Amino acid sequence: MSIPINSSKAIFPGLITREREPVNLEFAFPTLDGRITPAEQFYVRSHFPIPEIKAEEWRLSIEGEVEHPFILTFEELKQMPARTVMATLxxxxxxxxxxxxxxxxxxxxxxxxxxxEWTGVPLHLLLEKAGLKAGVIEIILEGQDEGTISEEPKAPGTIVFAHSLPLDKALQEQVLIAFEMNGEPLTAIHGYPVRAIIPGWYGMASVKWLIKITATATRFHSYWQTLEYAYWKDLYGKPTLVPVTEMQVKAEIARPALQEVVAAGSIYRVTGAAWSGEQVVEQVEISTDDGQSWQPATLLEEPVRYAWQLWEFAWNVPPTPGAYQLRARATDAAGHSQPDTHEDMRRTYMVNFVAPVEVIVK
Amino acid sequence: MSIPINSSKAIFPGLITREREPVNLEFAFPTLDGRITPAEQFYVRSHFPIPEIKAEEWRLSIEGEVEHPFILTFEELKQMPARTVMATLxxxxxxxxxxxxxxxxxxxxxxxxxxxEWTGVPLHLLLEKAGLKAGVIEIILEGQDEGTISEEPKAPGTIVFAHSLPLDKALQEQVLIAFEMNGEPLTAIHGYPVRAIIPGWYGMASVKWLIKITATATRFHSYWQTLEYAYWKDLYGKPTLVPVTEMQVKAEIARPALQEVVAAGSIYRVTGAAWSGEQVVEQVEISTDDGQSWQPATLLEEPVRYAWQLWEFAWNVPPTPGAYQLRARATDAAGHSQPDTHEDMRRTYMVNFVAPVEVIVK
Structure with missing residues (x-):
């Protein structure tokens, strides 16, 4: 399927530092080179210092509004039925x-x-073992990472990183209590020994260094679902604050990279990836004329729910040197596509507007 | 009942300016001189410029999840059955x-x-007229005041001041759509021509310049119930953000005022007021020895649910000159009393810890 026009070899290896402490690292997206992102190239988002946890000392407590609360060791978790889910975070x-x-x-x-590819025990198996009481509406996932928030508006004292799922999402069979990433044990920065994987949702829900699961009959409006990771939704003409949940449909261009120099009059293989939340992507389109016209890109992967698809597009680079703007946009199976501008209501989250990539034709 | 020892005449008249625009004015509490606070001494909290509304042009829309949405004029509202409720805000x-x-x-x-004393039409009468649909869980009250929030975390664009009530509170017979304060039309800064009065709750729920009532099947997490006027509550050891609602029990000392000079060896009439949320106050106690011992004050009013009670206490002022600290604390009919310190979890709201008033004995 692939168009062998330019090499897509990494133009720089490794990760981009966004913050040193706590550690926040970004995948160099122009190095995209396959459907699976290796652990050492996978972005890292952490809010507090990385906890050091030994697998043999790790325990997972399942508690709250359950009939039979229990505590699980790492060995006990690994003896439960596991499955592997390919998922984009x-x-x-x-x-x-x-x-x-x-x-x-x-x-x-x-x-x-x-x-x-994430391997772990479906959360619903743990919840079934514990026996949810009537009235449970959310499942709280809690990490071992903790600290203080010094910026206003502050959180009270020391808080843990925790996030809740509505019960229907928590019971989806693809929601995992995961201990492997791409067939290997998790690394420390990716949640060793155990993390949650919530396919289809933005990454904040896939709690790392997971140590506690709590069933609750009360909505959990944690710091991470209100002051952070929350956006405004219209309710009768007025904004109401709701937690960020499902990923929004998006196509991103890997190559050419921003300000990459492209040969005038050549054919350039534009590449990238596209994903959405609960839906698969059905179409990726490319515009090379400032968004005036759009042409279909070729999807290079079979659709797999929750996993991105790579795509490519043969660009007939104009013979005239200058700065050009490329745009990509995806449409998913529910018909969702990408907006042209970022809505204020989304605050600084869910940024999926069609953003141009400027390249230099020489 | 009163102990005629010192005059309680106003030590300064009028209101204290906390902010000029929008206008925020505080009652000079040491001037407390009766159970009813006159409109011109009543504190003013506003978030945006005061709307100028003519009663004859005012309309109230009752809409959302109702069978029969309708619009009411001021004359129509005044023709409905009204009641008067004495309530502390x-x-x-x-x-x-x-x-x-x-x-x-x-x-x-x-x-x-x-x-x-607030006079108006019980909200439940309007809701019954409109006919709530099944599934309604909240009633949104919306004012005509609007503006922008420039501080982080911001609200999106121009927002109105709006607040919601859970259905059970909205249906309480004392919850009013009010057009009179102490037997007179509302003044502009107090919500003319019509405001909500939510007895027992902090003032932010008593929406002024009311123009819209919306029944909703969705929780309304407005800016005013999340980023402002919200506090942390414990849920399984983790903080969850909840809206400020019911007033906390509190006694405040009016006289002596802070740093007031009191005659050594005299008998001083300590005065103040005490209130709570859904409960009446049953006891006020005074400490004149840095909180080591407490003596009962005399409640000067009959308990009326939702209204404060004035109280007094005859203080045998010590013969030794110096700085002394007075404390008052109230206990309500549910047994709630005041904490000694302010919990971080309350953020900067619901401040009812027992705070000393330092006076100078000469």
Missing amino acids: ECAGNGRSKLVPKAKGLLWEQGAVGNA | ECAGNGRSKLVPKAKGLLWEQGAVGNA
Whole structure:
């Protein structure tokens, strides 16, 4: 399927540092070189220092509104039925560097996203073993990472990183309590020994260093679902604050990279990836004329729910030197496509507007 | 009942300016001189410029998840069955100036509170007329005041002041759509021509310049119930953000005022008011020895649900000159009393810890 026009070899290896402590690293998206992102190239989002956990000392407590609360060791978890799910995780703030005026928060460009195969025990098996009481509406996932928030509006004292799922999402068979990434044990920065994987949702829900699962009959409006990772939704003409959940449909261009020099009159293989939340991507289109006309790109992968698809497009580079803008946009199976501008209501999250990539034709 | 020892005449008249635009004014609490606070001494909390509304042009729309949405004129509202409720309103940030370190927000001292008689149509009559659909869980009250929030975390674009009530509170017979305060039409700064009165709750719910009532099957997490006027509540050991609602039990000392000079060896009539949310106050106690021992004050009023009670206490002022600290604390019919310190979890709201008033004995 692939058009062998330009090499897509890495133009630089490794990760881009967005913050040193806590460690926040971005995938160099122009190095995209396959459907699966290796662990060492996978973006890292952390809010507090990385906990050091030994697998043999790790325990997972399942508690709250359950009939039979229990505590699980790492060996016990690994003896339960496991499955492997290929899933794309994207940080809810990915693309934030494109916002004008400059947004608060980490200024992710385009690489706070990756796609991997995750192996673990479906969460619903643990919940069934515990026996949910009537009235449970959410499942809280809690990590061992903790710290303080010093910026206003502050959180009270020391808080843990925790996020909740509505019960229907928690019971989806692809939601995993995962211990492997791409067939290998998780690395420390990716949640060793155990993390949650919530396919279809932005990454903040896939809690790393998971140590506690709590069933609750009350909505959990954690710091991470209100003051952070929340956006405005219209309710009768008025904004109401809701947690960020499902990923929005998006296509990103890997090559050419921003300001890449492209040969005038050549045929250039434009490449990238596209993903959505609960839906698969059905179409990726490319515009090389400032968004006036759009042509279909070729999807290079079979659709797999929750996993991105790579795509390519043969660009007939104009003979006239100058700066040109490329755009990509995806449409998913539910008909969702990408907006032209970022809505204020989304605050600095869910950035999926069609952003031009300027390249230099010489 | 009263102990005629010192005059309680106003030591200064009028209101204290906390902010000029939008206008935010505080009652000079040491001037407390009766159970009913006159309109011209009643604290003013506004978030945006005061709307200028003519009663004959005013309309109230009842809409959302109702069988029969309708629009009411001022004359039509006044023809409906009305009732009068005496109710204390306190700003959720009253007492904030006592917090250490200095809180963000308006630094109210002790006078963002007042007690008045409010006349209006019970909200439940309007809701019954409209006919609530099955599934309604909240009633949104919306004012005509609007503007932008420039501080982080911002609200999107121009927002109105709006607040919602859970259905059970909205249906309480004392919840009013009010057009009179102490037997007179509302003044402009108090919501002319029509405001909501939500007895027992902090003042932010008593929406002024009311123009719209919307029944909703979705929780309304407005800016005013999340980024402002919200606090942290424990849920399984983790903080969850909830809206400020019911007033917390509180006694405040009016006289002596802070740093007032009191005659050594005299008998001084300590006075103040005490209130709570859904409960009446049953006891007020005074400490004149840094909180080591407590003696009962005399409640000067019959308990009326939702209205404060004035109280007095005859203090045998010590013969030795120096600085002394007086404390008052109330206990309500549910047994709630006041904490000794302000919990971080409350952010800068619901400040009802027992705060000493230092006076100078000469």
